[in-house]
Amino acid sequence: MARTRQETAEAVGAAEAAGAGEEAQETGAAPLAPGARLWPALGAVYRAQLSRARVARIPLLFVATFQSVGIMVLMRGVVDGGPGEEARAVVAGSSVLVVAFVALNLLAQYFGQLRASGGLDHYATLPVPPAAVVLGTAGAYASFTVPGTAVTAVTGCLLYGLPLDGLWLLAAVVPLAGAALAGLGAALGLLAPRQELATLCGQLGMSAALLLGVLPAGGLPEPVRLLRDLLPSTYGVEALAAVLGPRPYWDRVALDLGVCAAVGAVALAAAAWAYRRAAVR
Amino acid sequence: MDGVEMPEPAAVRVHDLVKTYPARRGRRGAPATPAVRASDGVSLTVRHGEVFGLLGPNGAGKTTLVRQLTGLLRPDSGRVDVLGHDLVRHPRRAARLLAYLGQESTALDELTVALAAETTGRLRGLDAAAARRESGEVLEELGLGAIASRPLKRLSGGQRRLACVAAALVGERPLLVLDEPTAGMDPVARRAVWAAVDRRRAERGATVILVTHNVIEAELVLDRVAVMDRGRAVACGTPAGLKAMVGEDVRLELVWRDRPPLEVPEVAALRPDAAETGRRWTLRLPPEEARAAVAAVTGGPAFAALDDFTLAMPSLEDVYLALGGHTEGLVKV
Numbered sequence: 001m002a003r004t005r006q007e008t009a010e011a012v013g014a015a016e017a018a019g020a021g022e023e024a025q026e027t028g029a030a031p032l033a034p035g036a037r038l039w040p041a042l043g044a045v046y047r048a049q050l051s052r053a054r055v056a057r058i059p060l061l062f063v064a065t066f067q068s069v070g071i072m073v074l075m076r077g078v079v080d081g082g083p084g085e086e087a088r089a090v091v092a093g094s095s096v097l098v099v100a101f102v103a104l105n106l107l108a109q110y111f112g113q114l115r116a117s118g119g120l121d122h123y124a125t126l127p128v129p130p131a132a133v134v135l136g137t138a139g140a141y142a143s144f145t146v147p148g149t150a151v152t153a154v155t156g157c158l159l160y161g162l163p164l165d166g167l168w169l170l171a172a173v174v175p176l177a178g179a180a181l182a183g184l185g186a187a188l189g190l191l192a193p194r195q196e197l198a199t200l201c202g203q204l205g206m207s208a209a210l211l212l213g214v215l216p217a218g219g220l221p222e223p224v225r226l227l228r229d230l231l232p233s234t235y236g237v238e239a240l241a242a243v244l245g246p247r248p249y250w251d252r253v254a255l256d257l258g259v260c261a262a263v264g265a266v267a268l269a270a271a272a273w274a275y276r277r278a279a280v281r
Numbered sequence: 282m283d284g285v286e287m288p289e290p291a292a293v294r295v296h297d298l299v300k301t302y303p304a305r306r307g308r309r310g311a312p313a314t315p316a317v318r319a320s321d322g323v324s325l326t327v328r329h330g331e332v333f334g335l336l337g338p339n340g341a342g343k344t345t346l347v348r349q350l351t352g353l354l355r356p357d358s359g360r361v362d363v364l365g366h367d368l369v370r371h372p373r374r375a376a377r378l379l380a381y382l383g384q385e386s387t388a389l390d391e392l393t394v395a396l397a398a399e400t401t402g403r404l405r406g407l408d409a410a411a412a413r414r415e416s417g418e419v420l421e422e423l424g425l426g427a428i429a430s431r432p433l434k435r436l437s438g439g440q441r442r443l444a445c446v447a448a449a450l451v452g453e454r455p456l457l458v459l460d461e462p463t464a465g466m467d468p469v470a471r472r473a474v475w476a477a478v479d480r481r482r483a484e485r486g487a488t489v490i491l492v493t494h495n496v497i498e499a500e501l502v503l504d505r506v507a508v509m510d511r512g513r514a515v516a517c518g519t520p521a522g523l524k525a526m527v528g529e530d531v532r533l534e535l536v537w538r539d540r541p542p543l544e545v546p547e548v549a550a551l552r553p554d555a556a557e558t559g560r561r562w563t564l565r566l567p568p569e570e571a572r573a574a575v576a577a578v579t580g581g582p583a584f585a586a587l588d589d590f591t592l593a594m595p596s597l598e599d600v601y602l603a604l605g606g607h608t609e610g611l612v613k614v
Binding site: 051119124 | 387
């Protein structure tokens with residue numbers, strides 16, 4: 001979906017450039033320099049953000065990982081090992097929590113701060129597609145969660161005696177849940193009227209992912225279960241929990257991941273829209 | 282770039298620009314603010330290849346004006362034409378016509394100097410090899426080579442500013458809009474910035490719009506300057522032309538040791554004309570009166586009370602004060 005939007009945007013951009021070129025010939029206007037294209041710009045933003053993450057975010061990744069491992073250790077006291085529903089929910093929920101911490105919470109804070117401090121002006125005065133900035137940043141934050149998520153998932157499987165062979169699904173869960181949560185985080189950060197609200201929303205989103213993610217849906221009261229269904233991280237948790245069990249229903253797993261992908265596409269499109277709105281006032 | 286040499290003499294034309302920030306209701310901890318007319322019918326023309334300055338006190342509307350020139354802010358009414366393009370109708374073209382250096386560096390703070398410059402070049406549309414090459418050249422030109430691998434936030438304020446200037450210069454543009462580029466820099470860095478700006482003007486015909494507080498610097502580097510006050514351009518011309526407007530008055534500054542010796546009649550006579558800030562008196566006087574005043578305070582008993590004095594020819598600061606004098610808190614003598 002994002003691809004289609006971008007193609008449209010590029011077509012419009014090309015048409016506008018052509019129009020501007022004609023106008024330039026008529027009125028003696030200066031030619032417009034070419035804009036940055038989506039993928040190279042996305043790559044440049046991604047690379048820059050990843051390097052910045054390496055410097056500034058490693059301590060926070062440790063916090064996120066320790067938090068999740070800590071939760072699993074605590075829950076081990078009340079949840080039996082083995083491939084029961086509860087054990088799988090705890091391990092899958094704790095793993096996806098790392099993604100929520102970084103992609104939702106930290107990204108909401110980052111964009112909230114960038115917007116409040118006027119840092120968006122930098123990107124807004126460069127000929128770069130909004131989607132490149134949002135996707136590049138979100139992608140960098142999501143990739144940054146990979147080591148923490150993997151460590152948490154492996155630790156959890158060992159702690160609860162679950163098979164490790166389902167963990168390959170992390171390769172799909174992290175990017176898809178990452179897209180959904182990062183898109184949500186970016187949109188929250190860019191739309192919140194004040195920086196403090198962006199931080200608050202990010203924290204609340206992460207708390208929701210924590211509280212609703214690590215408990216199996218079966219034991220929850222109906223309103224809470226509804227709330228859980230509204231949270232995009234839930235579908236990542238469900239998919240991962242399913243493959244930690246003996247015989248996963250693959251249709252169900254694919255459906256859950258599809259929900260993640262759809263929410264991710266919508267959230268990232270919303271974030272790109274919010275970026276454009278925030279950049280030009 | 283071919284587009285720089287054009288028959289059209291004006292690079293930027295701003296006509297009757299109006300921008301009002303709406304009033305805000307008070308919140309806890311933040312008092313209500315009334316609506317502010319930050320651009321109040323600004324009109325000005327910047328010619329091709331000139332270094333044009335916007336000079337004025339805080340809140341005069343300089344930054345609001347450049348944000349409208351760069352497509353970041355939509356004016357309520359008026360026209361902005363940059364290199365023949367109507368930026369009110371097509372604000373997104375700004376990014377493909379000009380390079381902008383804002384006051385904030387938060388978008389780049391955690392990157393290294395080299396990566397900040399290179400990434401900005403990439404986002405300005407350069408391919409990877411060109412971005413790397415140009416960023417290397419600009420870092421060399423500004424003397425940033427030694428700190429290229431350090432993150433911006435670990436640098437001093439002046440060095441960080443210089444790195445942001447470098448980022449703004451990677452990826453050539455026919456118009457540079459720089460909002461206080463040399464804020465916090467030491468003299469070496471300032472000279473490097475002015476040399477780099479001048480080189481782009483001389484060799485590539487770039488036009489430069491500069492926001493500045495620093496009147497000394499403004500006199501040195503600007504071809505023409507607009508003095509801004511309360512959202513209007515109250516005067517526009519060459520620094521020398523503007524200085525001629527304030528007449529021949531010279532500025533006399535007297536600093537007293539602890540209190541002015543008012544028992545000396547010549548000193549008492551100067552007091553009504555003096556702007557007092559602490560122990561400092563600032564006077565604007567015709568040259569002969571200034572000479573007499575200097576003779577009086579350096580010759581007689583007043584000398585014992587005098588700590589320091591300076592006599593100076595009119596500067597842009599005097600223009601700034603004389604023209605912006607209707608703002609409360611600004612001195613007009």
